Amino acid sequence: MKKHNFSAGPCILPQEVLQKASEAVLNFNNDNLSLIEISHRSKPFVNVMENARSLALELLGLEGKGYKALFLQGGASTQFLATAYNLLDTKAAYLNTGTWSTKAIKEAKLFGDIVEVASSKDKNFTYIPKEYSIPSDADYFHCTSNNTIFGTQIKHFPETNVPVVCDMSSDIFSRQLDFSKFDLIYAGAQKNMGPAGTTLVVVKEEILGKVNRTIPSMLDYKVHIGKDSMFNTPAVFPVYVSMLTLEWLKNLGxxxxxxxxxxxxxxxxxxxxxxxxxxxxxxxxxxxxxxxxxxxxxxxxxxxxxxxxxxxxxxxxxxxxxxxxxxxxxxxxxxxxxxxxxxxxxxxxxxxxx
Missing domain, CATH: 3.90.1150.10 (Aspartate Aminotransferase, domain 1)
Structure with a gap:
């Protein structure tokens, strides 16, 4: 019997992607070596990483606009921390629409003053707050585009003069937006892109390097950009499957x-x-x-x-x-x-x- 997979994540992936990925585990590039046993520094995998990063920017319409795409590890949960490490100098604004934004707020409070501009906690996060103001002196504004647990989604994003950071883990690549209005986007792969184990980060380079702190290398976006997303051994298989999924999406239109x-x-x-x-x-x-x-x-x-x-x-x-x-x-x-x-x-x- 065919299974109809409505799992929230890790979740369904295209059958043709699963087929190609399974073949690569046995024999990648017809080299009689498995994808998961070759060097991540080898040309075949470097090509995979470059293609995955390029496809992400292409599909989001951000090529040539000053953005870099990174495939990192630690899930979106690590980005709750990394976002604040890289961008929060004194004060940041957060919209609280569910479990994941609540956790992001908790991490950001380690680094500075957090202004919770609005919250839907009063009704167990069953709606998206509409009327709120974002402080013009905030280092950035953070929101979660889609709330997997509660089933809400932001339809209209606020206009603001501060950098906009968005956790798009559960609706990345699912709908058309003007992605250039976001200065930093992050998304765990395991919803619309690939298996758990890698996280896409798309960041506008000009917003980096403005905080007065030393950032640990593994959490420093500039370090990862400088090393083409290969500062440490990347999650080879999840990145490859993400590349296949992005190719599938491109071919679909x-x-x-x-x-x-x-x-x-x-x-x-x-x-x-x-x-x-x-x-x-x-x-x-x-x-x-x-x-x-x-x-x-x-x-x-x-x-x-x-x-x-x-x-x-x-x-x-x-x-x-x-x-x-x-x-x-x-x-x-x-x-x-x-x-x-x-x-x-x-x-x-x-x-x-x-």
């Missing part, structure tokens, strides 16, 4: 093409959630994520029946996060419209049975 598909998928599911009296969407309608749809049953007595039905349909990873409960359907780039239809069919079948 880029972000513009995948955005249309993502809108179709989310509309299909949300329309059924709104129509079906057995289900409720958790978050504010205008802030619903195209990546992570969260919902609950209106009748808890149907829980066991529903769980059996979606498992029997080959659906994987539908349980909601423990802090939210209910269900979460993660619809990342590689998930097909067919898989979403299978889930919708199960929701409709439950209504007929109830």
């Amino acid at each position: 880029g972000i513009a093409a995948i955005e249309k598909i993502n809108e179709q998928k989310s509309a299909l599911l949300y329309n059924e959630i709104d129509r079906n009296p057995l289900f409720n969407g958790i978050v504010a309608t205008e802030d619903r994520s195209h990546m992570n749809a969260t919902f609950t049953l209106t009748n808890e007595a149907l829980t066991d029946t529903f769980n059996t039905m979606w498992n029997d349909a080959g659906i994987n990873g539908l349980n909601g996060h423990r802090s939210v409960g209910g269900y979460r359907a993660s619809m990342y780039n590689a998930l097909s419209l067919e898989s979403v239809q299978v889930l919708v069919d199960v929701l409709q079948e439950l209504e007929r049975k109830a």
Whole structure:
């Protein structure tokens, strides 16, 4: 039976990417050596790294605009720390929209004054704050574009004269934005780009080198830029799979093409959630994520029946996060419209049975 993978991450990847990656583990570049046993300094892998970094900038529309792309380690969680290390001199502004921004705030407080410009914690992060002001003297403004756990997504980013930093871990490469409005973007690979183990950082070089502190080498963006993202041994396999995924996206037509598909998928599911009296969407309608749809049953007595039905349909990873409960359907780039239809069919079948 085909599996329909709605896991929030690590999550679904394109089948053709998985096929090519598996072949490379056995025999990379027809050299009769595995990708994961060759030197990261060898020309074949240096080409992989260069191609991955170039594709990231190309797809984001940032080529030739003063940005550098890096593939680093430690997950987005390390970037909570690295962002502050590199940019926070006295004061920074943070928008708190969920678990990950809360953790980013915690790390940044080690380095300076943090102004929490707005928070949706009062309603368990089920909406995106709209009316807030960003201090003009802040070193930067930090936000999280998509909140995987709660299922919210920022649709309109604020205009500000300070550098904008965004954690895009769970919706990078999923929708068209003017990415030049962001001065630093970071994203764990394990949602829309590759397996866990590498993190994409895209940074505008001109914002670096302005803090009055010594930065440890492994957390210094300038060090990693100077070494072409190879200051230490990179996560070879995750970088390679990320490169394959970015090639897949480019061949598909880029972000513009995948955005249309993502809108179709989310509309299909949300329309059924709104129509079906057995289900409720958790978050504010205008802030619903195209990546992570969260919902609950209106009748808890149907829980066991529903769980059996979606498992029997080959659906994987539908349980909601423990802090939210209910269900979460993660619809990342590689998930097909067919898989979403299978889930919708199960929701409709439950209504007929109830």
